[in-house]
Amino acid sequence: MSNRSFLRLRVEGMTCEGCARHVTEALKTIPGVEMAQVGSWRAGQATIVASAEVADSVLLVALQKSGYRAVLVERRELEPGRTVPSSKDRNYDLMTIGGGSAAFSAAIKAAELGARVAIVEKGTVGGTCVNIGCVPSKTLIKAAELCYHSAYPQFEGLTACPPPSNWQRVVQQKDELVAALRQGKYVDVAAVYPAITILKGDATLLGGRQVRVNGTVYEPEKIVVATGSSPWAPPVPGLHAAGFLTSEQALSLEALPASMIIIGGGSIGLEFAQLFARFGVQVMVLESGPHVARAEEPEIGQALVRYLEDEKVRICTNVTISRVERQDGNYLVHTEANGKQEICRAERLLVATGRRPNTSGFGLDAAGVRLGPRGEIVVNEHLQTSNLDIYAAGDCVGDPMYVYVAAYAGGLAAENALTGVGKVYDLTALPHVTFTDPQIASVGLTEQHAKAKGLHVQTAVLPLHHVPRALAARNTKGLIKLVAEEDTDRLVGAHVLAAEAGEVIQEATLAIRFGLTVQDLAQTFHPYLTMVEGLKLAALTFKRDVSKLSCCAG
Numbered sequence: 001m002s003n004r005s006f007l008r009l010r011v012e013g014m015t016c017e018g019c020a021r022h023v024t025e026a027l028k029t030i031p032g033v034e035m036a037q038v039g040s041w042r043a044g045q046a047t048i049v050a051s052a053e054v055a056d057s058v059l060l061v062a063l064q065k066s067g068y069r070a071v072l073v074e075r076r077e078l079e080p081g082r083t084v085p086s087s088k089d090r091n092y093d094l095m096t097i098g099g100g101s102a103a104f105s106a107a108i109k110a111a112e113l114g115a116r117v118a119i120v121e122k123g124t125v126g127g128t129c130v131n132i133g134c135v136p137s138k139t140l141i142k143a144a145e146l147c148y149h150s151a152y153p154q155f156e157g158l159t160a161c162p163p164p165s166n167w168q169r170v171v172q173q174k175d176e177l178v179a180a181l182r183q184g185k186y187v188d189v190a191a192v193y194p195a196i197t198i199l200k201g202d203a204t205l206l207g208g209r210q211v212r213v214n215g216t217v218y219e220p221e222k223i224v225v226a227t228g229s230s231p232w233a234p235p236v237p238g239l240h241a242a243g244f245l246t247s248e249q250a251l252s253l254e255a256l257p258a259s260m261i262i263i264g265g266g267s268i269g270l271e272f273a274q275l276f277a278r279f280g281v282q283v284m285v286l287e288s289g290p291h292v293a294r295a296e297e298p299e300i301g302q303a304l305v306r307y308l309e310d311e312k313v314r315i316c317t318n319v320t321i322s323r324v325e326r327q328d329g330n331y332l333v334h335t336e337a338n339g340k341q342e343i344c345r346a347e348r349l350l351v352a353t354g355r356r357p358n359t360s361g362f363g364l365d366a367a368g369v370r371l372g373p374r375g376e377i378v379v380n381e382h383l384q385t386s387n388l389d390i391y392a393a394g395d396c397v398g399d400p401m402y403v404y405v406a407a408y409a410g411g412l413a414a415e416n417a418l419t420g421v422g423k424v425y426d427l428t429a430l431p432h433v434t435f436t437d438p439q440i441a442s443v444g445l446t447e448q449h450a451k452a453k454g455l456h457v458q459t460a461v462l463p464l465h466h467v468p469r470a471l472a473a474r475n476t477k478g479l480i481k482l483v484a485e486e487d488t489d490r491l492v493g494a495h496v497l498a499a500e501a502g503e504v505i506q507e508a509t510l511a512i513r514f515g516l517t518v519q520d521l522a523q524t525f526h527p528y529l530t531m532v533e534g535l536k537l538a539a540l541t542f543k544r545d546v547s548k549l550s551c552c553a554g
Ligand SMILES: Cc1cc2nc3c(=O)[nH]c(=O)nc-3n(C[C@H](O)[C@H](O)[C@H](O)COP(=O)(O)OP(=O)(O)OC[C@H]3O[C@@H](n4cnc5c(N)ncnc54)[C@H](O)[C@@H]3O)c2cc1C
Pocket: 097, 098, 099, 100, 101, 102, 103, 120, 121, 122, 123, 124, 125, 126, 127, 128, 129, 130, 132, 133, 134, 135, 137, 138, 201, 202, 203, 204, 226, 227, 228, 229, 247, 248, 268, 358, 362, 393, 394, 395, 396, 401, 402, 403, 404, 406
C-alpha cells in the first residue's frame, strides 16, 4: 500500500501572486508535505503531495490560519515514485498526439511528475523545428551569410572569396546536423525516460478520451493535442495546378535555380529571399500588403528593404496575383501592383504566406474539441479544450507559432492536465526574431500598438552608426527603437535591427517582463564594444543627444 497521497484543494481568498506564495509556503511548512504548489492565484487551486498520515484537516487549518478558506477536492493514494495519481485501468496517464516540440515537452514534464506517457507521431519524430523548420533554415542562413561576407568583405583590404559552388554539400551538412540533433535532442532524450513510449502511427480521436493508433484503441487519462501546423497557400487561380515549393522543399532543393519568386514578405519569406539571393539566385518577393515585415516597426521594415535591395533582392508590395501558370519550365505569375500589371517569371516559385493549425481529419469534432475561425484549437487560459480531458499546445492552438512557445505550452498543458494545478498560459514579454542579416528582434508593443491600447508613449530611435560595436565591426546596418510610457518611463517595447539582434533583445525582454524603466537601462553597466550597449545608448537618446557623448556614453 502507498504511504503518500496526492491532494487537490480549492482555495478561496487569493488575490495576487503574493497570496499564491503565502499559500504554498503555509502548506510546505506542514510536516509530511513533500510538494505543494499553486499554479496561479486566479485558478484558486493548490496541489499537494504529502505523507498519507497528513490529515486533510491539518492542511485546511494551516490555510485558515494564513487567512484563506480551503476545501478538499481530491485525495488519492500515490504509487511509489509518482507525484501524480494514476488510474490503473487506463493504459497511459497522458498521451500526446504529435511528436514535435510541444509534445516532447509535455511528455518530459509528465514523466518527471511520475506519469506513464505515450507520444504518438505519424511522421518524423521531432516535428517541424528540428526536421524542417528552425534548425535547417538557420544553418543554411548562416552558410549564406558567411558566403556573402567572404564575397563582399566589410573591411577594405581583405580579399574577397568567390561564393561557393557546392550547394549540394551545404545541404548535405544541413541534413547531417538535423539528423544529429533529432537523435540527440529527441530520440535519445525520450530513451532517458523509461516512462515515455513512442508509438509510431496516425492517432484518431474517437470521442471521450479514446484514441485509435494502428488499430488499437487506447483510453489515456488525459490527452495533449500537439499536432503542429502546415504551410498555407492563398486561393490564387492556377497556383495549385502549377505546383510550388513550400519552405520544407526549398530547404532541400537538389540544385539552385537561376531565379525564384517568393510569395509572402513575412519572416520566413524574407529569410529565404536573402538566403537564396546570397547563393546567387535572382530573387523577387511579392507581398500583398503595403509593407514587408508587417508586424514590425515601419522604420525597421523600410531599412531592411533597403539592405535587401542592395543585395539585389527585388521587393514588390501591394501586389495582387491574378493567376499563376507554367510555361517552358518557368513559372509566370500575373501581378498587379499600384495600377501596373506585370507578368513575373522565374524558374522556381516559393509560397511563404503563413501556416495553419493541423486540426482536421483526426477526430477533434468526435471528441467535442471546438475550433476557432482559422482552424485553431480553442483553449482556455490553462490550455484546456472544450473536452475537459483534452489539452492542446503548440502551433495547433494558433499564433504565435514559435518553438519556444510550443515547448513552454506543452509542459504547462501536461502539468495542468495531470495535477489540476491551473497554471496560466502567459505570453507576457514574448520576444521574436527574424533571421535576416541584419536580424530583426522585437519584444513588447510597437509605437502603433501602444497608442492603439491608449498608452501615452514616447519613442527613441538610434541608428547603429552611434553604436561603437557596429562601427568597429564596420557594419552599421540597422537601428534600435524603444517605446516607453511617457509619465512612468516604463519600457513597453524594444525593436532592434542589427547583426545578432536576437542576442540583444533578451535584455529588453527582462526589462519589460520586470517593469524596468528606460532610466534603469541607461543607468546599468553595459560592456563597451558590445551590441547590447546600443540598448543603453537608445535609452539615453530619450533625454540626450548621444552624438555629443564620449566613449562608453560618458
Ligand atoms: C521554415 C521554418 C522556420 C522556423 N524557424 C523558427 C525559428 O527560428 N524559431 C522558432 O522559434 N520557431 C521557428 N519555426 C516555428 C517552429 O518550428 C514551430 O513553431 C514548432 O516547431 C511547432 O512545434 P509543435 O510541437 O507545435 O508542432 P510540430 O513540431 O509541427 O509537431 C507536430 C507533429 O504532430 C504530428 N502529427 C500531426 N497530426 C498527427 C496525428 N493525427 N497523429 C500523430 N501525429 C500527428 C506531425 O507529424 C508533427 O510531427 C519555424 C518554422 C518553419 C516552418
